[in-house]
Amino acid sequence: MKPNRNTEATLVDLLERLLDKGLMLNADLIIHVAGIPLLGVNLRACIAGMETMLRYGIWQDWDEAQRAVAAEELRRKRSAPLQLGEEVLLEMFASHWHEGSVYRSWRPGHLYVTDRRMLLFRKEPPEVLFQCAYDDIKDMVIESGRSMAGKEISYLDLVLNSGEMVRLHPADARAVEEAVQAMRSRC
Numbered sequence: 639m640k641p642n643r644n645t646e647a648t649l650v651d652l653l654e655r656l657l658d659k660g661l662m663l664n665a666d667l668i669i670h671v672a673g674i675p676l677l678g679v680n681l682r683a684c685i686a687g688m689e690t691m692l693r694y695g696i697w698q699d700w701d702e703a704q705r706a707v708a709a710e711e712l713r714r715k716r717s718a719p720l721q722l723g724e725e726v727l728l729e730m731f732a733s734h735w736h737e738g739s740v741y742r743s744w745r746p747g748h749l750y751v752t753d754r755r756m757l758l759f760r761k762e763p764p765e766v767l768f769q770c771a772y773d774d775i776k777d778m779v780i781e782s783g784r785s786m787a788g789k790e791i792s793y794l795d796l797v798l799n800s801g802e803m804v805r806l807h808p809a810d811a812r813a814v815e816e817a818v819q820a821m822r823s824r825c
Contacts, residue, residue: 656685656686657686657687657690658686658687658690659686659690660684660685660686660687660691660694661684661685661686662682662683662684663681663682663683663684663685664681664682665680665681665682666678666679666680666681667679667680667681688701718748718750718757719759719766720750720752720757721754724752724753724754724755725752725753726750726751727751727752727753727817727821728749728751728813728814728817729748729749729750729751730748730749730808730809730810730813730814731746731747731748731749731808731809732746732747732748732749732758732806732808732814733746733747733806733807734747734758734767734768734805734806734807735804735805735806735807736767744807745760745767746760747759747760747761747765747767748760748761749806749808749814751814751817751818751821753821754771754772755770755771755772756768756769756770756772756775756818757769758806768806770796770798770804772818772821772822773799773822774798774799774800775796775797775798775799775818775822776797776798776799777796777797778794778795778796778797778815778818779794779795779797780792780793780794780795780811780812780815781793781795791807792807792811793805793806793807793811794806794807794808794811794814794815
């Protein structure tokens with residue numbers, strides 16, 4: 639790289655070049671007092687943007703470690719919050735009809751029928767949309783209907799012991815009903 643002189647260069651130009659090309663400093667410093675070396679400093683510094691550092695193989699181990707930590711964190715955030723030893727018996731896409739104080743809508747997620755409970759979990763942002771233990775379910779009813787596109791769909795309505803009614807729209811309502819019935823008969 640040949641030095642050049644640009645009288646119109648700004649601090650932004652300097653920073654852009656520094657991040658793009660990088661700057662390597664190697665310095666050896668020895669401090670003497672009365673001819674006796676007392677302190678030695680070996681300084682090696684590399685200043686550059688992360689892309690430049692990685693392109694030249696600097697901090698590659700650090701980058702791989704950070705990416706692994708971030709991937710594990712993302713995997714942990716996106717996995718259903720199962721209890722210790724809880725076994726998933728059935729998993730499928732489903733929606734939950736939510737009637738809040740401000741809006742009413744279907745909230746999509748993944749429905750898990752486990753050996754302990756029924757859980758609807760949304761991965762992004764991570765949130766449990768609905769969950770209940772099997773002994774909290776008083777009754778289940780499958781109701782058929784038509785979607786806005788005219789397609790035949792089925793809903794799974796749960797009547798809870800508290801009197802609350804929960805409407806779910808699983809990909810396969812019959813399979814969910816059978817799995818929940820099997821688990822309720824065990825309890």
